[in-house]
Amino acid sequence: MDTEKSNLSKFLYCDRAKEMKEFHETKAGVKGLVDSGIVKIPKIFIHPPENLPKESDSNANGFKIPVIDLEGVGGDRRKLIVEEIWKASETWGFFQIVNHGVPDSVLDEMIEDSRKFHEQPTKEKQLIYDCNGSKKVRFSSNGELYGSQTAHWSDTLSCNFQEDLLDPEGLPLICRDIILEYVSCIIKLKNTLSELFSEALGLSPDYLNRIECMKTEIWSGHYYPPCPEPDITLGNIKHTDPDFLTILLQDQTGGLQVLHKEQWVDVPPIKGALEANIGDLFQLITNDKFKSVEHRVLANQIGPRLSVATFFFPKENESKLYGPIKDMLSEDDPPIYRETSVIEYITVLRSKGLGGKLTLPLFKL
Numbered sequence: 001m002d003t004e005k006s007n008l009s010k011f012l013y014c015d016r017a018k019e020m021k022e023f024h025e026t027k028a029g030v031k032g033l034v035d036s037g038i039v040k041i042p043k044i045f046i047h048p049p050e051n052l053p054k055e056s057d058s059n060a061n062g063f064k065i066p067v068i069d070l071e072g073v074g075g076d077r078r079k080l081i082v083e084e085i086w087k088a089s090e091t092w093g094f095f096q097i098v099n100h101g102v103p104d105s106v107l108d109e110m111i112e113d114s115r116k117f118h119e120q121p122t123k124e125k126q127l128i129y130d131c132n133g134s135k136k137v138r139f140s141s142n143g144e145l146y147g148s149q150t151a152h153w154s155d156t157l158s159c160n161f162q163e164d165l166l167d168p169e170g171l172p173l174i175c176r177d178i179i180l181e182y183v184s185c186i187i188k189l190k191n192t193l194s195e196l197f198s199e200a201l202g203l204s205p206d207y208l209n210r211i212e213c214m215k216t217e218i219w220s221g222h223y224y225p226p227c228p229e230p231d232i233t234l235g236n237i238k239h240t241d242p243d244f245l246t247i248l249l250q251d252q253t254g255g256l257q258v259l260h261k262e263q264w265v266d267v268p269p270i271k272g273a274l275e276a277n278i279g280d281l282f283q284l285i286t287n288d289k290f291k292s293v294e295h296r297v298l299a300n301q302i303g304p305r306l307s308v309a310t311f312f313f314p315k316e317n318e319s320k321l322y323g324p325i326k327d328m329l330s331e332d333d334p335p336i337y338r339e340t341s342v343i344e345y346i347t348v349l350r351s352k353g354l355g356g357k358l359t360l361p362l363f364k365l
Helices: 002-012 016-026 029-035 078-091 104-119 122-126 173-200 280-285 342-352
Strands: 067-069 094-098 137-140 155-160 216-224 234-239 245-250 256-260 263-266 274-278 295-298 305-313
Touching: 029 122, 029 155, 029 216, 067 078, 078 094, 078 173, 104 155, 104 173, 104 216, 104 245, 104 305, 173 216, 173 245, 173 305, 280 342
Parallel strands: 067 094
Antiparallel strands: 094 274, 137 155, 155 216, 216 305, 234 295, 245 274, 245 305, 256 263, 256 295
16 A cells, blocks of 8 residues: 555656656657656656556456357358357457458567567668658657546557558668558558458448548558556556557567456467457447457566557548447437547547547437
């Protein structure tokens, strides 16, 4: 209890805006703090006790993340795969995928070259540092915290492939080729999953592709450096993704957790697997048939963790409204949410901040 009081005191009594500004001005990220040899983390990274893992969070019920094998998706196993995707999306909102068609060599190189980017000299990363999201290719750390003043123990390289307008020459040379190859593979997988999701919802296989709900890709390579005080911070606070779909590649370090039936469940790294999770906007258009799940990343002391997330949104600046799919509604199953644009949804999310109340319930009718 004394430790909790001490952590809360550190969280409350610091000039967070000033310290965050000073942190951003270094343009070195969390990796820069580690390289400086710190043994105590700055106060802006100390989370209040209610955000941190507790003993009661342990997965006492032994829940296991669903693993879906896509082998034979074009043949006799398709119906079974569709049923598995329906069940996982309805009950978990999160599942792991094997035999997905992305070569292991591409996955391994993507992780390795992401590591090379983040572990290169700071001066190279500083050239594209951007904490406000104005650049299409940017290195950042705790930029656009959506109103949250508590920092996360992670750095990110982000690339916005909106409408295929990204100039490959703008990508960091150290990981340019593999990013392009990886994103190409992930788009193919997304198209396959879109068909399977559509069929699981009782719609035509091309339905989700026709409404163009997953046309923009934001690629993010996350780097979680080893932390000298992992018990008082987080790699990423609990949150849901605001997009339609996220496809994630993680290394073998571990630390990702999903909230399922009020229990935090580890997502164990599986060599060659990818993770997929439903986003808020997907839950909205399916009228709660599919679930957007809260998840978080723990900090650790043993070594860096790397992950690569690809977020799928509609085209940026698109004014199109998204609401519950009309073909799925009836008198017995009326719409739960009002229609919204992606821009409005993200604006509301940023205004309320991460880690507090969920955004999606604010759009209920």
